[in-house]
Amino acid sequence: MTALAENLNAVDRRGAAGRLSDFFWKHPHVLLTVLLAPPLLWLGVVYVGSLFALLLQSFFSIDDFSGLISYEFTLATYRQLLSETNLDIILRTVSMAAIVTIASALIAFPIAYYAARYAQGKWKVLFYLGVMLPLWSSYLVKIYAWKLILAKEGIVTWFLGKLHLQWLLDAWLSLPVVGGNSLSVSYTGTFIVFVYVWLPFMILPIQAALERVPTNLIEASSDLGGTPAQTFRHVLFPLALPGIVAGSIFTFSLTLGDYIIPQIIGSSRLFIGQAVYAQQGTAGNIPLAAAFTVVPIVIMGAYLFVAKRMGAFDAL
């Protein structure tokens, strides 16, 4: 008797789930809504909502006397953003991002090229993991490692001392803009660490683009009498360019927004990220901080627009 009841129950439960399943089958849009509602509520409403709220704040201003935010539409904060000191910060950050991007592309290309065209079997895996492990290992630990390396008593000084090249380092550090007391408090140090930390983001898309170049194109080029240099210049490089642009999106955007690297390894002059952090924290000027965040968004928007036209998104 109880067994029968249990059986009936089971059929019933199965029936409810079955009915629900049938309902979803007949109304796929309802299923879609059920699936999409939670992630879209979180990302679309909460996250994008807070982004808009932040951007909105850049049109408010801070009252100079009370230090409170006055909720009135104004462009005063943007006028403040365009003052000389702040423009300096923006210019400094953008130039750093540009140099870092070029340097990463130069270092990344041979690695990506070798991994894509020559590495086979075990070596292919080694290259893959050789890029993935630094990419995923801790960001702070990577910065910390460079603090050890670039310190005055660290390995760079030791190594150059062994080679009797100490004078070279001293000469470099005595240069005006790029120099400083030691590498770890100079722009040179900031630059090296930026290149190091973002390098894997450049290698992966270049490698993806190069792997898609058909071998017979290269063979055709050399059959037609192209020297390796010509083949590289006219066949390989144009086909790899979307990959380089895709990688540059990462290196450029990440440099624009970073505030930890220049704070730990670098001179005391601010970058955009540090300015945002200082404005929202100690200065309590959220409107100016919000206006500062608009700068990377606008730059990256323009960058992405150009990149898309160059076909960079196919290489991601």
Place this chain on the structure above:
Amino acid sequence: MRSERNRSPLGLKIAAAAGLAFMHVPILLIFLYAFTTEEKSYQFPPPGLTTQWFAVAWNRPDVWAALTLSVKVASIATAIALVLGTLCAAAVSQTRLFGRETISLLVILPIALPGIITGIALRSAFSMAEIPFSFWTIVLGHATFCIVVVYNNAVARFRRISGSLIEASMDLGADGFQTFRYIILPNIGTALLAGGMLAFALSFDEVIVTTFTAGQQSTLPIWMLEELIRPRQRPVTNVVAMIVVLVTFLPILGAYYLTRDGDQIAGAGK
């Protein structure tokens, strides 16, 4: 496949090897410094080697507290990201949906925008809604940008499940839930595991968004950041740095072995 004349030029070999060395030597140095006897500076070469700092680090309650908090945050953020990321991937892959590009963009946005923007946006949203900073605000921030790695892995796998498998299951009388349980889940299982591991590694390491969404609590990266700005006990930091490297390598290797046949690890979109 490749003929002899296609052997790599020597210059290229050297450049590639030098590049790889540039990426790995700093990480190896971390391992060396964990054993140094020097306390006050970053002297190289280390004057002597010792294992005493491991014991010192082991007995530090603040390191343990930070580590526990990080593991808790990463576990819960990963769980949330797994659910939301899989839902998104399922919806996007099953239908020719209008606006799927928009959904992809929405998922990628928290990681495509500089972390400082995500951080400050969430912070001002929390303070506007008068939510006090707590464990949960950290988790919410992390889950937001962890969704993308789960989504990327799951979407790639969903694309490979052939539609005829699902139709066969339905033809044999299984309802939608049974098909999900017995056909879809076993097929996407390893992709979800890989995505989950990467999400865990991402959250475990995150510092930029965390500085904005954490109150007084410090996760392991925040602890590390404080040591970087104001070094108090360098040897302990060295040991912790080494442990962090080891802890993050394991999920990466695991994720690689789970997804190596065919689809890519969602690394390019970190």
